[in-house]
Amino acid sequence: MKTTPCSDQPSIRLLFVSRRPTNEAIKPLFADPYAGCFVPPHTRMDLENPLKHYCIATKFIDDKLLRTANHMDGLKQVVILSDGMDTRPYRLNWPSSTIIFDISPDRVFQKAAQKLKGVGAKVPRNCLYLHVPLESTDIQQALRATGFNGNRPSIWAIQGLPVMTLARFEEILSTVSGMAMKGSVFLGELPAWLAETEFGSKSSTGEWMGNLFMSNGFKVEMVRYNDVAKSLGKAVKPGEHKNILFVSEQLRFSNAQMETRRAEMQEEGFEEH
Template sequence: MRSLSAFVTPAATPPFLCPSRIYPSRPRQNCALRARLNGEKDPLLQEATNAASLRFQETHRPEPLFVDPYAGCFVHPNVQMDLKKYSHHYCLATKFIDDKLLRTVNHIDGLKQVVLFTDGMDTRPYRLNWPTSTIIFDVSPERVFKVSAEKLQGVGAKIPRSCLYIHVPLESSNIQQSLRNKGFNGLRPSIWAIQGSPVMTLASFEELLFSISSLAMNGSLFLGELPAWLAETEVGIKSGTKKWMEKLFMGNGFRVDVIAYDNIAKNLGKQLAPEDYKNILFVAEQLRFSDGQMETWRRELLRVEEEGDEEGFEEL
């Protein structure tokens, strides 16, 4: 594993907020801002920009759930602002995920591993106060990430000192192996989050969940948002979503809880936007051992058998 000391970066620069002009709001369906990024029509770029626009709006609310000092560099200078009293589901989920990530990594001793499945414009690696010795893996569409990285560099965004940021293209033929090749260690605790990552099919998500289950050490957390249509594809009705989630996650070694957006809003003293939001927010805990843990256990068992170490065998 490469030493983190070799990747020390200068301290983060003061927050950068752009564009500088804020325009009065007008009614817009679903509060989704259709800002363009360099005139591109790429749907992945468009969705990532829409999410950045929501974070930009939230940052400029009188009492924001969070502050994203870099979201503005992704949106059009003439973006329409909507600063109504309601909190958007996406922003509530972002706040929930932010808090859970930081609480978890701050309770991990030594090297801390964070894996983020994103739309390519996630600014968490730059805007959150990560503790020393945190390695952040961003798994996202390569073409969106390249645009994002260029814009973030242009506004002086920096990773916190003594942390390491590694990008893994979502298009990789084997995400599991790509993470290992980049230094992910299945013998160390980790926390995984997904928000905005383009999930194309149920089969592709099941494959992703299998990879996370293989890599994540026992006790690791996986949380985030999934599109509701994944559940509706199989169960057909929303009332079966919770049981569907439990079956899918338990089949891969995770105990999962579905989180209600209105409960988050209530706990934060916010009013939830009155709209139909098509995502499921969840937190899951890994109950199985990772492949790395199983391989270590297997080798230790072979050693004990070869040496005839009865005391060691009993400990195993």
């Protein structure tokens, strides 16, 4: 997969959240003690409405990741597709035996990892954090080589990954489809321009999303930012965001599950024709 330049804007927005005083009447949705290492100390914060939507999406993804991971038995597999500066592996309270795979631009990830190490960022005890370069010619093979097991449940999240074309996202979705075991969850935030239909019509965008995800085995649901905001006791103005928030479930068997099933059938005396 090819990569594209990514912006520091997500980290700047996280920094704003991490610096807000906790004694304010309105408390931040989440705290990030590490994002500050990515931006200059006197960076001007963006306080416009897009910030609210980004923070709401981040909180939604955080909570869904942790809830799903906590309900997994044994080994937990979490795959994060990001810009290389995602601090979730460090700031979230992951359950024991969680393996976190980061898929992101290698150059950005390595630079960010050094900065995070410099401020003392560490993943929780009994958890493992592994990186897979987005530039890998075969992401599925790279994930397997790193230790990902397609015969076990997994949860995938995308936010901030540099995606410049619809074809590139379709490639990513195909990769997730091939690796994610039946029943696994894929959620996150996508740029609205990916939709081939005119954004602003939820029904047409929802239909486009449904067709695209179902063609890769996923049942998908678009999530309204305003609904998430209300559940958090916040409010946002509709129509001011430029992203699509979604959650989906894999309905197909992963490639690994199919291979395992074929092997079992051969052992049982069945032959392929």
